[in-house]
Amino acid sequence: MRWASAATALTPFHEAFLPRLGAALADAVKEYPIIWMQHSACSGCSVSVINTIHPSIKNVILDQILPGHQLFLNYHSTLMAAAGHLSTDAAMETARKHKGKYVFIVEGAIPTRDGGIDGTLGEEDGKPVTMLEWMRRLAPGAMAILAVGTCAAYGGISAAAPNPTESKGVRDVLRMLSINVPVINIPGCPCHPDWFIGTVARVLLYGIPPAKDLDEHGRLKIYFAKTVHNRCIFRDYLDDGVFASKFGEVGCMMELGCKGPFTHADCPIRQWNSGVNWCINASAPCIGCTEPGFPDAHSPLYQRR
Amino acid sequence: MPQKVILDPLTRIEGHLGIEAVVDNGRVVDARCSGTLYRGFEQILIGRDPLDAVQITQRFCGVCPAAHALASAQCLDNALGLVPPHNGRVIRNLIQGANYIQSHILHFYHLAALDYARGPEFPPFIPRFEADYRLPAKVSQDIVSHYVQALHIRLKAHEMSAVFSGKMPHCASVVPGGVTVTPAVDKVTTFLWRLKELREFIDNVYIPDVLTIAAVYRDYSEIGRGCRRFLSYGAFDLDSEPDVQKRTRFFQMGRVVDGRRAPVDPGRITEDVRHAWYRERPPAHPSRETTEPDRKKAGGYSWLKAPRYEGLAYEVGPLARAMVNSADNANPALAKALDGALAQLRLRRENLCSVMGRHLARALETKVLADAMADWVLQIKLDEPVAVGHKLPEAAAGMGLWDAPRGALGHWISIRNQKIERYQAVVPTTWNASPHDGKEQPGPIEEALLGAPVEDPANPFALARIVRSFDPCIACAVHLVTPRGRLLASARIV
Ligand code: SF4
Ligand code: SF4
Numbered sequence: 025m026r027w028a029s030a031a032t033a034l035t036p037f038h039e040a041f042l043p044r045l046g047a048a049l050a051d052a053v054k055e056y057p058i059i060w061m062q063h064s065a066c067s068g069c070s071v072s073v074i075n076t077i078h079p080s081i082k083n084v085i086l087d088q089i090l091p092g093h094q095l096f097l098n099y100h101s102t103l104m105a106a107a108g109h110l111s112t113d114a115a116m117e118t119a120r121k122h123k124g125k126y127v128f129i130v131e132g133a134i135p136t137r138d139g140g141i142d143g144t145l146g147e148e149d150g151k152p153v154t155m156l157e158w159m160r161r162l163a164p165g166a167m168a169i170l171a172v173g174t175c176a177a178y179g180g181i182s183a184a185a186p187n188p189t190e191s192k193g194v195r196d197v198l199r200m201l202s203i204n205v206p207v208i209n210i211p212g213c214p215c216h217p218d219w220f221i222g223t224v225a226r227v228l229l230y231g232i233p234p235a236k237d238l239d240e241h242g243r244l245k246i247y248f249a250k251t252v253h254n255r256c257i258f259r260d261y262l263d264d265g266v267f268a269s270k271f272g273e274v275g276c277m278m279e280l281g282c283k284g285p286f287t288h289a290d291c292p293i294r295q296w297n298s299g300v301n302w303c304i305n306a307s308a309p310c311i312g313c314t315e316p317g318f319p320d321a322h323s324p325l326y327q328r329r
Numbered sequence: 330m331p332q333k334v335i336l337d338p339l340t341r342i343e344g345h346l347g348i349e350a351v352v353d354n355g356r357v358v359d360a361r362c363s364g365t366l367y368r369g370f371e372q373i374l375i376g377r378d379p380l381d382a383v384q385i386t387q388r389f390c391g392v393c394p395a396a397h398a399l400a401s402a403q404c405l406d407n408a409l410g411l412v413p414p415h416n417g418r419v420i421r422n423l424i425q426g427a428n429y430i431q432s433h434i435l436h437f438y439h440l441a442a443l444d445y446a447r448g449p450e451f452p453p454f455i456p457r458f459e460a461d462y463r464l465p466a467k468v469s470q471d472i473v474s475h476y477v478q479a480l481h482i483r484l485k486a487h488e489m490s491a492v493f494s495g496k497m498p499h500c501a502s503v504v505p506g507g508v509t510v511t512p513a514v515d516k517v518t519t520f521l522w523r524l525k526e527l528r529e530f531i532d533n534v535y536i537p538d539v540l541t542i543a544a545v546y547r548d549y550s551e552i553g554r555g556c557r558r559f560l561s562y563g564a565f566d567l568d569s570e571p572d573v574q575k576r577t578r579f580f581q582m583g584r585v586v587d588g589r590r591a592p593v594d595p596g597r598i599t600e601d602v603r604h605a606w607y608r609e610r611p612p613a614h615p616s617r618e619t620t621e622p623d624r625k626k627a628g629g630y631s632w633l634k635a636p637r638y639e640g641l642a643y644e645v646g647p648l649a650r651a652m653v654n655s656a657d658n659a660n661p662a663l664a665k666a667l668d669g670a671l672a673q674l675r676l677r678r679e680n681l682c683s684v685m686g687r688h689l690a691r692a693l694e695t696k697v698l699a700d701a702m703a704d705w706v707l708q709i710k711l712d713e714p715v716a717v718g719h720k721l722p723e724a725a726a727g728m729g730l731w732d733a734p735r736g737a738l739g740h741w742i743s744i745r746n747q748k749i750e751r752y753q754a755v756v757p758t759t760w761n762a763s764p765h766d767g768k769e770q771p772g773p774i775e776e777a778l779l780g781a782p783v784e785d786p787a788n789p790f791a792l793a794r795i796v797r798s799f800d801p802c803i804a805c806a807v808h809l810v811t812p813r814g815r816l817l818a819s820a821r822i823v
Contacts, residue, residue, distance in 0.1 A: 036727070038742050040392065055793040055820070064368055065391075065393075066388050066389060066390050066391040066394075066498075067390065067391040067392055068388070068390070068391020068392075068394065068498040068499060070389045070391070071392055071487075071498050072391070072479065072497075072498055073777065074484070075484050075487055075497075077432055077484070080480075080481060081480045081481070081484075082477050082480055082481070086477065096451070102344045107383075110457070110458065119799035135367075141624065142367045142368075142369075143390070146337055147335065147337050147347065150335075170444070181373075181388040182368060183387065184385075185373070185375075186372060186373070187369075188372045188373070188622075189367060189368065189369055213388065213499060214391060214498050214499060231781065265506030270509070270716070270718045270719075271504045271506060271507070271508075271509045271716045271718075271719075272417075272506075272507060272509050272511075272714060272715040272716035275780045276509055296491055296495070296497070297484075297487055297490075297491035297496060297497055298484070298488050300488045300492050300519060301491045301492055301493075301494075301495050302495060302496055302501075303495045303501035303502075304492065305495065305496075305497060306493070306495030306496075306501055306503065306509060306510040307509040307510055308495045308501035308502040308504075308509045308510070310386055311501075313499075319381070319384070319385065323377060323381060323382065324377070324378030324380065324381055325380070325381045325384055326380050327380070
């Protein structure tokens with residue numbers, strides 16, 4: 025459903041929720057409990073994911089993410105109505121009631137220094153609960169874990185040198201805690217909404233992807249197999265030997281440190297924000313935000329490596 | 330018997346914040362606000378290429394990355410002696426302006442509205458605290474349907490930023506010296522159409538909804554008054570004057586104390602760490618600040634430092650901008666919009682210092698800004714440069730002062746051997762959610778909580794309403810850590 029302009033159509037409440045109410049009656053709808061936790065993150069991945077257009081974010085959080093498939097966002101600290109114990113209890117309850125059936129979405133890296141004391145979420149009996157502890161509690165019972173964004177996947181900015189909080193990505197933390205649950209990485213700083221929706225759909229419709237569908241860094245190949253440079257719109261400049269030598273000049277940005285040749289992502293064909301633009305189309309060098317080495321291996325960002 | 334109320338985590342804000350209040354006879358008598366995540370950004374920036382700061386510091390916060398991009402770029406402009414050309418200035422304003430609109434709409438509908446309108450009966454709307462929901466059922470339903478509509482409309486605002494910034498969150502095209510994006514007519518068109526749609530939403534949905542809630546929850550134009558000292562660095566450059574204190578800005582720089590406007594001297598800003606988990610030392614200016622965590626410090630209860638101006642706490646954000654820009658008619662459009670809204674609600678100017686005042690100020694500046702942007706976008710000149718070139722000096726220092734959607738944001742850099750020697754950011758939420766300082770003065774949010782009504786300590790919805798009216802963004806408040814030890818000052822209970 026598309027929203028008409030605000031001035032002409034204020035969609036009434038019942039209409040806004042009609043698909044969902046209808047869905048509740050139909051027994052064919054599959055329901056998936058979701059726990060979405062933000063650890064050491066900037067909230068940028070949540071903000072980016074709500075930019076999804078097909079399906080709309082209304083579909084994702086309020087009715088069906090795919091026809092016949094509905095997510096129940098039982099915990100998401102930025103969106104949920106509850107606060108305090110009411111909110112964290114909802115997460116624990118979901119893990120208990122839906123053991124082996126919920127999808128655990130992790131945004132942000134997990135601080136591990138001194139038992140993870142640099143990052144906590146909620147408290148119990150006056151004692152803060154660390155994000156590391158939340159991983160220990162919520163990861164083992166999950167059907168799958170989606171590591172959303174480069175911080176959750178590989179540590180990213182949150183783990184950049186000298187990594188004062190000893191933050192780690194989800195896979196490394198699970199290894200540290202000896203927890204064995206399938207993890208699919210959906211990197212990007214932030215993660216593109218299409219990569220997120222597509223990965224969720226892959227899991228809901230076809231189950232956990234087999235190893236052959238993932239690359240060595242745990243990303244779905246359909247989005248991350250080729251480099252930005254492979255399909256760059258500025259390849260013609262490269263071929264013609266037209267290079268930008270300073271910001272704002274138009275030309276291949278090799279000399280400005282473009283990391284397109286080392287970066288796996290489909291930005292050139294997918295583009296960002298409903299397709300209005302993307303980094304290189306704005307003459308901004310790719311900084312390699314989907315890679316395990318981001319940002320340290322790509323620094324200085326604007327120098328050729 | 331005084332009772333301790335803990336609200337942790339406070340959801341529907343950006344990032345991780347905990348609130349502890351002591352309630353006696355139905356009123357808050359002491360309040361503590363603690364940030365619970367420490368990320369160590371200042372340490373991460375040391376030794377990097379100065380140009381990278383614009384990209385790294387945006388990752389403080391995915392909700393207001395444009396503000397960090399601009400503060401950081403201006404900090405580097407200042408250090409490197411760069412003055413962005415006309416297009417660079419205009420396009421930066423458009424990127425930031427669209428992000429203000431996005432941020433304010435998201436805050437009102439997705440973070441705050443559920444405190445006043447009862448949502449439907451499924452997650453994420455349940456579970457919830459049963460607050461004193463007072464809106465008639467039909468109005469509540471309308472607001473919830475606008476919640477859904479706003480999800481879509483805020484996305485358009487993000488698209489507007491991306492038209493010029495490459496992508497959102499995390500702008501790719503903002504660089505020291507200007508921007509990288511080539512201006513073209515298709516970008517202007519794309520931007521204009523979305524802006525038109527947003528202006529219709531702001532005028533016909535957002536502002537009426539805020540007025541409706543303000544009228545029904547009239548007591549909240551008395552509750553949550555705060556420290557009533559206001560600070561804004563201003564935002565949206567209207568000329569290219571290199572000295573930020575002389576530059577003309579759409580929202581002007583200034584302070585308001587005792588109802589009177591006063592200038593800002595950035596040299597008088599200090600950060601106090603008495604109750605923050607950093608190594609104890611006297612208050613220092615951010616450019617001389619160091620960030621040395623001390624996770625076991627006695628008396629510490631937050632990882633936010635306490636920024637102070639001449640030793641006093643200041644509120645920052647839309648209400649501060651409203652105060653600064655309506656004093657002396659500094660921004661006539663905003664002053665007029667505020668007067669009109671107050672008259673319609675039959676409220677006095679003092680009522681602006683309140684929970685509802687903050688929501689009103691936020692909504693009205695969204696309108697005034699969106700109206701102005703319709704002119705700004707037409708000021709773009711095709712075929713003219715967007716950036717000036719730079720040369721990295723061996724050593725330099727710079728300062729970037731700029732109002733983010735949530736308020737005064739300052740970045741300070743010093744460069745040595747062409748690398749970042751030191752980088753400090755003092756973000757809006759550090760001002761607003763700051764802990765007590767060495768003189769035991771509470772931070773602005775803590776002060777706003779004092780005296781708040783809490784009938785049932787098990788259901789402290791008024792506290793959540795007060796805190797959310799500030800739109801705290803803890804992801805941004807880069808100095809936070811865990812409240813360990815939780816020194817709750819039972820001693821201060823009277
Ligand atoms: S701009 Fe970057 S990605 Fe594009 S061709 Fe040049 S190096 Fe490759
Ligand atoms: S082009 Fe590069 S920096 Fe930009 S979003 Fe894609 S991977 Fe990230």
